Amino acid sequence: xxxxxxxxxxxxxxxxxxxxxxxxxxxxxxxxxxxxxxxxxxxxxxxxxxxxxxxxxxxxxxxx
Amino acid sequence: xxxxxxxxxxxxxxxxxxxxxxxxxxxxxxxxxxxxxxxxxxxxxxxxxxxxxxxxxxxxxxxxxxxxxxxxxxxxxxxxxxxxxxxxxxxxxxxxxxxxxxxxxxxxxxxxxxxxxxxxxxxxxxxxxxxxxxxxxxxxxxxxxxxxxxxxxxxxxxxxxxxxxxxxxxxxx
Numbered sequence: 001x002x003x004x005x006x007x008x009x010x011x012x013x014x015x016x017x018x019x020x021x022x023x024x025x026x027x028x029x030x031x032x033x034x035x036x037x038x039x040x041x042x043x044x045x046x047x048x049x050x051x052x053x054x055x056x057x058x059x060x061x062x063x064x
Numbered sequence: 065x066x067x068x069x070x071x072x073x074x075x076x077x078x079x080x081x082x083x084x085x086x087x088x089x090x091x092x093x094x095x096x097x098x099x100x101x102x103x104x105x106x107x108x109x110x111x112x113x114x115x116x117x118x119x120x121x122x123x124x125x126x127x128x129x130x131x132x133x134x135x136x137x138x139x140x141x142x143x144x145x146x147x148x149x150x151x152x153x154x155x156x157x158x159x160x161x162x163x164x165x166x167x168x169x170x171x172x173x174x175x176x177x178x179x180x181x182x183x184x185x186x187x188x189x190x191x192x193x194x195x196x197x198x199x200x201x202x203x204x205x206x207x208x209x210x211x212x213x214x215x216x217x218x219x220x221x222x223x224x225x226x227x228x229x230x231x232x233x234x235x236x237x
Contacts, residue, residue, distance in 0.1 A: 028178045031163070040069050
């Protein structure tokens with residue numbers, strides 16, 4: 001096996017860095033998607049809600 | 065902004081070596097983005113804009129605080145559960161370690177392009193560098209991962225025979 005070529009006689013061209021079918025790309029996405037699939041922590045939902053409320057009250061203030 | 069949060073968190077986890085710090089970074093990014101929402105051009109990519117803010121914030125904190133606060137293993141490795149029954153779980157763990165072992169610029173590049181779904185052009189913009197630089201970092205990252213995983217898969221010190229078989233199988237596709 002030679003590190004310059006994909007192992008196992010794969011015909012995936014090595015120069016194609018992000019071929020969606022190769023093992024590295026698949027594993028990279030699997031890890032990333034595992035984190036993405038976690039529920040958004042409450043602290044962020046609370047924060048966004050507060051920011052929305054702050055913006056809404058600013059707008060009300062500006063309209064007066 | 066809500067829609068971009070899961071991906072933003074995943075990116076933060078890849079930069080920061082501690083999941084609590086990663087979420088702090090995301091929180092600071094939300095606040096910063098809110099503070100300068102006037103500078104966001106409607107119709108441009110909000111996800112790329114948020115990633116840029118997060119990345120800049122991360123590197124300015126790094127310059128200020130140094131690296132001693134980081135854990136040895138990356139947040140990606142530390143924060144994720146392993147499901148042994150899941151096909152390929154062992155080689156995923158090896159993969160995470162290999163990913164954590166990459167130089168920062170390479171890890172960032174391969175994650176932005178290979179996992180976050182950005183084009184080379186967008187990734188270059190987020191990292192404020194040339195497209196060619198991103199391409200070469202991604203390519204070096206891939207070479208390094210290949211090399212590391214091959215060594216781990218073929219070495220005598222692998223966790224067990226099953227994981228070696230799994231690692232090898234992953235490269236046979």
